Amino acid sequence: MTELTGMFLTELTDWCRERKLPTFRAKQIFKWIHQGVDFDGMTNLPLALREQLNQEAVAQPVRIIHERRSKIDDTVKFLFGLRDGNCVEGVLMHYHHGYTLCISTQVGCRMGCTFCASTLDGCVRSLTAGEMLGEVLCANRYIVDNALPVEEGQSPRVHNLVLMGSGEPLDNYDNVMKFLRLLREPDGVQIGLRNVSLSTCGIVPKMYELAQEDLPVTLSVSLHAPNDDIRRQTMPIAKAYPMDELLKACRNYVDKTGRRVIFEYALVGGVNCEEKHAVELASKLRGLQCHVNLIPLNVVAERDLKGVTEATVRRFMTTLEGLHISVTRRREMGDDIEGACGQLRRKTLAEGNQANN
C-alpha cells in the first residue's frame, strides 16, 4: 500500500501519471487528503477510481483512537493510532491566537533523558512525513467535527505546531524536513513555518544542517541545566555534545535565520533549580538572542525525580529577569486529563488498549 499523504503534489502527479490518470485527478486527490478526507469521501472522483485507490493506497494513515478533553480549558489529548498498531500522543491547546497542536515525531524515543516518559521503552520507529501530517489532519477534523470554539475571524483549524510530542525530531531528520515542506504546499494545511517550533535535545550537527534548510521554524532547545555536569545527569546527549558546542550551534542558528532560539528548562527539585543555577544560566546565555521557557517538572511515576514548589519557580524566574534574560513559564494546560510527555501512551499500552486497524 502506498501512503499518498506524504507526497508533494508533484510526486502525486507522477504517481497518477504512472496509472494513466489525468493530472487534474492528482490535484483533486491532493486537496482531499489535506482536508483529512479518505478515498470514500472524495466525491468528485468516479466510484471505480475510489475503489482502485482504496486497493492500492492510503490517504489517511492516522486515526484518533482515544481522546480526552479538559473541562478546565478545552485542551484535548489525543492518542493517534498508526496502521501498524503503534500509537503516539498529541495535544491540542486553545489560545486566544488560535489552536496549537503538539505532535509526535517518533514512536518512543532513544535519547534517554531521565525525566521523560517517552523514552522509557526506547524508540520503536520513526514516523513518516505522511504520518506527522496525518496527526495534523486528524486534529483539524476534530476541531470541525466537534465544533470546538474559535475566535471571531479565525478558521476552525490548527494554526500553530510544536514538535514536542514523543520522539527527537532531529533523529528523524529527513522525514521531519519533508513534513515541514509539505506544510508549505499551496493546497495544503496552511500552517506558516513561522508558526512551527521544532524542539530538540541538542543534536549539534543536525542543528547546523537545519540552519541551512531555509525553513524558518523556531528552534527550541531542551537545555534543562546551566552546565555540563548537571546536564549529563539527566540528558545522555550532553555526553556527546558539551554545552559550549551546543550554544555555538544555537548562535549559528540565530545568525543564519535571524530567529531567536527558545531554551526549554524543566525545573527538577534538588537538581537544577537553585538561584546559583539561574545566575550561571544567565551568564552562559548572555549575548545570545534567546528566550527561556521554564517548565515545572511533570513528575513521571517510573522516575525518581522531584518537582518544585511555586516559590522555587518564581525565584528562578525573578533571578533570570533581574539578569535581563527574557523568560516565561510554560502555562500548564489540561491538568485534569493526564500528564504530558508520553504518559498517556504508556497508560494506554499498560491497559492493553493498542491501536489495531
Ligand code: SAH
Ligand atoms: N526530543 C525533543 C522533543 C520532545 S520532548 C526534545 O528533547 O526537545 C518535549 C519537551 O518536553 C522537551 O523540552 C523535554 O525535555 C520536555 N519534557 C520531557 N519530559 C518532561 C517532564 N517529565 N516534565 C517536563 N518536561 C518534560
